[in-house]
Amino acid sequence: MIKNNKYLILRRFVQLTTLFLFFAGANFGLGILKGNLSTANVFGKFHLSDPYAVLQMAFTGYFPTIEIIIGAVIVLVFYSLLGGRIFCSWVCPLNIITDFASYLRKKFKIKTLLKSGIVSRKIRYYVLVLGLILSFITGVAAFELVNPISILFRGVIFGTTFSFTAVFIIFLFDLLIIEHGWCGHVCPVGAVYSATGKFRLLKIYHTSENCTLCMKCKHVCPEVQVLGIIGKKTGKINSSECTDCARCIDVCDDDALKFKLK
Amino acid sequence: MSEEDKTENSNATSRKDALKTMFMGAGYLALGGMVWGGYVNDVKAEEFVLRPPGAIKESEFVKACIKCGLCVEACPYDTLKLSTPKDNKVTGTPYFEARETPCYMCTDIPCVPVCPTEALNQKSLFALADDNTKKMDVNKSKMGLAVVNKESCIAFWGVQCDACYRACPLLDEAITIEYDKNERTGKHAFLKPVVNAEICTGCGICEHACVTEIPAIKVLPLSIATGKVGEHYIKGWDKNDEKRLEGIVVDTETDDDNSGAIDYLNDSDDLFND
Numbered sequence: 264m265i266k267n268n269k270y271l272i273l274r275r276f277v278q279l280t281t282l283f284l285f286f287a288g289a290n291f292g293l294g295i296l297k298g299n300l301s302t303a304n305v306f307g308k309f310h311l312s313d314p315y316a317v318l319q320m321a322f323t324g325y326f327p328t329i330e331i332i333i334g335a336v337i338v339l340v341f342y343s344l345l346g347g348r349i350f351c352s353w354v355c356p357l358n359i360i361t362d363f364a365s366y367l368r369k370k371f372k373i374k375t376l377l378k379s380g381i382v383s384r385k386i387r388y389y390v391l392v393l394g395l396i397l398s399f400i401t402g403v404a405a406f407e408l409v410n411p412i413s414i415l416f417r418g419v420i421f422g423t424t425f426s427f428t429a430v431f432i433i434f435l436f437d438l439l440i441i442e443h444g445w446c447g448h449v450c451p452v453g454a455v456y457s458a459t460g461k462f463r464l465l466k467i468y469h470t471s472e473n474c475t476l477c478m479k480c481k482h483v484c485p486e487v488q489v490l491g492i493i494g495k496k497t498g499k500i501n502s503s504e505c506t507d508c509a510r511c512i513d514v515c516d517d518d519a520l521k522f523k524l525k
Numbered sequence: 526m527s528e529e530d531k532t533e534n535s536n537a538t539s540r541k542d543a544l545k546t547m548f549m550g551a552g553y554l555a556l557g558g559m560v561w562g563g564y565v566n567d568v569k570a571e572e573f574v575l576r577p578p579g580a581i582k583e584s585e586f587v588k589a590c591i592k593c594g595l596c597v598e599a600c601p602y603d604t605l606k607l608s609t610p611k612d613n614k615v616t617g618t619p620y621f622e623a624r625e626t627p628c629y630m631c632t633d634i635p636c637v638p639v640c641p642t643e644a645l646n647q648k649s650l651f652a653l654a655d656d657n658t659k660k661m662d663v664n665k666s667k668m669g670l671a672v673v674n675k676e677s678c679i680a681f682w683g684v685q686c687d688a689c690y691r692a693c694p695l696l697d698e699a700i701t702i703e704y705d706k707n708e709r710t711g712k713h714a715f716l717k718p719v720v721n722a723e724i725c726t727g728c729g730i731c732e733h734a735c736v737t738e739i740p741a742i743k744v745l746p747l748s749i750a751t752g753k754v755g756e757h758y759i760k761g762w763d764k765n766d767e768k769r770l771e772g773i774v775v776d777t778e779t780d781d782d783n784s785g786a787i788d789y790l791n792d793s794d795d796l797f798n799d
Contacts, residue, residue, distance in 0.1 A: 289598045301617070302593035302641050310641045316591055320642070325588035330641050389550070393558055401565045403587050408565055408616045413592060414609070417617060421594065423609045 270509035289420045299416045310334035315455045319404035322395045347460015351453045352508030357412045361446045364437035379442040391451035443485045460503035468523035471497040480511035574620045578666035579637040579645045589644035592617030596636035623729020623744045630663045669727030670750040671720045678741035683707045692734035699725040
């Protein structure tokens with residue numbers, strides 16, 4: 264049980280610890296992380312910022328302060344070098360919600376309104392660009408107005424219960440409309456890290472000789488298009504749409520998948 | 526059909542396909558952009574919002590605020606809140622509701638220096654302190670302007686109430702009391718609260734203190750509470766304002782010939798023809 268969920272447990276631990284540190288920063292005066300994922304103050308010393316949020320700010324015509332530009336660069340370089348979309352599966356709190364939707368859908372064999380594969384996974388790049396265009400036109404960071412990640416985060420930290428409707432919408436969207444709809448098709452925050460994660464160090468490594476073609480990995484993978492080499496070729500999963508969630512490693516009984524640091 | 530023709534044909538189709546894909550992509554962007562942009566514009570249009578001290582102009586503020594909530598965390602009175610989607614304000618930006626919890630005007634203004642984007646700008650609050658250094662002065666903030674509705678203010682009825690006057694942190698400066706004869710009783714006075722717009726900071730403590738069911742004194746955002754005269758009015762009694770007239774070249778000559786109109790008015794012959 265634990266062996267087959269090792270990374271899942273570790274991920275939940277990291278996600279919840281992050282959330283807790285911010286919560287404690289806001290409510291118990293703990294000084295490790297204050298603020299939220301849009302911009303965090305770390306140990307009261309420096310800031311970390313969401314690169315996409317800062318980019319939108321720049322597009323509205325407001326020149327971001329040096330503090331948050333540095334914060335955004337640190338975040339972008341860190342994620343891009345380490346694991347690209349590692350943010351999505353290891354930090355983003357919304358991942359817990361969409362994973363839960365995915366779990367329920369599989370458990371109760373729910374068929375989504377739109378079959379997987381029909382809806383393009385490229386939508387997120389369109390959303391990314393559109394968010395910037397709209398920020399420019401309207402003079403407000405357009406995606407930040409509707410960003411369910413930060414809405415959820417603020418909801419937890421400041422206890423604004425209404426925020427959870429936005430999250431519930433995402434949950435139902437993923438459960439009933441499109442499989443892995445939000446994280447796998449729409450979310451521009453993940454798209455940013457996809458776009459920059461090409462040269463990430465941490466990748467999933469597949470040993471084709473060990474593979475028994477059970478296809479459990481493809482069954483659990485939220486970005487199944489990245490698993491093209493399964494059973495065919497030994498090597499790394501190179502697509503930067505891979506979130507390094509390691510669910511495939513968890514479910515593999517044949518030792519055919521593992522993490523590999525370059 | 527020869528090989529060459531075939532490739533040319535397929536080239537033409539692929540060109541057509543590429544164009545089609547391009548137009549479809551543009552269509553998707555336009556569709557999403559109009560729906561999404563419509564919502565953004567709608568929310569942005571909301572002007573009725575009170576921001577923390579030192580906030581830059583609202584149209585700039587919504588650009589600059591990164592919605593981190595550090596100001597909210599710094600506020601010791603839980604005055605500041607971050608808006609949720611149902612508040613119909615730009616989601617995640619800080620604001621306060623004066624009737625519920627006003628700004629208590631902390632002298633060290635903890636909410637301002639924590640802002641990482643200068644959406645809350647320390648410089649806008651700078652004032653010369655006693656030791657000749659520049660320090661933030663909370664009394665320089667302009668969060669809004671208190672406005673009295675005299676129909677619902679009981680002081681204007683002749684009932685003695687100086688709740689707002691007493692509550693104001695800038696006592697006898699931001700709100701002063703104006704005396705007036707009460708003709709109805711013939712022996713009492715009206716003690717009417719008057720807000721001085723230059724001094725009022727918009728902290729909202731008066732609104733919080735007001736005794737009427739719905740407050741008779743309310744803090745409104747400056748953009749709503751204040752008017753604007755327009756450039757073409759010049760105060761003739763103000764030497765400085767008069768200076769704006771200096772160096773102005775008046776050029777109202779026209780090419781039109783107006784002698785016809787003048788002749789018509791001066792020429793009275795037609796009047797007596799009948």
